[in-house]
Amino acid sequence: MIRVALPKGRLGERVYDRFEQAGWGCPAIREDNRKLIFENPERGISYFWAKPSDVGVYVQHGAADLGVCGSDILDEQTPEVFELLDLGLGVCRMCVAAPKGFEMPRGRALRVATKFPRTARDYYSRRSVDIDIIELHGSIELAPVVGLSDVIVDIVESGRTLRENGLEPIETVSAVSARLIANTVSYKFKYDSITAVKAALEETGK
Numbered sequence: 030m031i032r033v034a035l036p037k038g039r040l041g042e043r044v045y046d047r048f049e050q051a052g053w054g055c056p057a058i059r060e061d062n063r064k065l066i067f068e069n070p071e072r073g074i075s076y077f078w079a080k081p082s083d084v085g086v087y088v089q090h091g092a093a094d095l096g097v098c099g100s101d102i103l104d105e106q107t108p109e110v111f112e113l114l115d116l117g118l119g120v121c122r123m124c125v126a127a128p129k130g131f132e133m134p135r136g137r138a139l140r141v142a143t144k145f146p147r148t149a150r151d152y153y154s155r156r157s158v159d160i161d162i163i164e165l166h167g168s169i170e171l172a173p174v175v176g177l178s179d180v181i182v183d184i185v186e187s188g189r190t191l192r193e194n195g196l197e198p199i200e201t202v203s204a205v206s207a208r209l210i211a212n213t214v215s216y217k218f219k220y221d222s223i224t225a226v227k228a229a230l231e232e233t234g235k
């Protein structure tokens with residue numbers, strides 16, 4: 030049995046569709062209920078819905094053999110997993126954004142609000158910019174608007190949240206997309222099944 034951790038939410042639904050198209054469906058998952066785990070014993074696959082930022086934890090510890098996780102989260106958490114495939118889903122970018130007319134502060138550190146402290150720290154340390162991180166857990170766009178920070182480092186998809194709050198992207202930190210990841214031990218012991226799933230997903234994505 031291959032155990033797959035899917036990110037709960039809109040991206041997860043699309044990721045599951047891709048597994049189904051690839052021939053690894055699990056009809057029970059379509060039922061309208063609050064269950065978190067679904068099995069297809071005939072096909073030898075099971076799925077569970079995890080919080081997107083927890084998928085890497087389940088896979089690293091071997092509670093799931095495979096998982097799908099945004100590269101933004103992988104870059105931030107650096108879990109010990111194998112990255113097998115870029116699924117080309119959930120495509121967006123990690124950006125620095127600021128209020129229109131923003132200028133770098135002089136004589137003090139740049140205040141950066143973000144859900145991705147390691148990513149932000151790495152980005153600015155490569156540029157030798159002195160920063161103070163303000164770690165938040167959501168609605169990051171609020172921070173510069175209410176004076177909590179100068180800029181934000183956050184995900185931009187359509188750009189609508191930035192626009193509607195008077196902000197604009199000023200730098201791109203990285204391109205982001207959903208990645209198939211594997212537990213390092215499962216990869217050895219379930220090599221044939223894992224590579225079969227990977228190949229089918231790769232084929233379906235063409």
Ligand code: PRP
Nearest residue numbers: 167168169183184185186187188189190
């Ligand atoms: C993400 C991200 C931005 C928004 C970007 O937030 O943090 O706020 O989506 O999308 P857009 O460019 O299409 O407007 P999410 O919905 O994950 O919620 P959050 O506030 O908890 O970060």
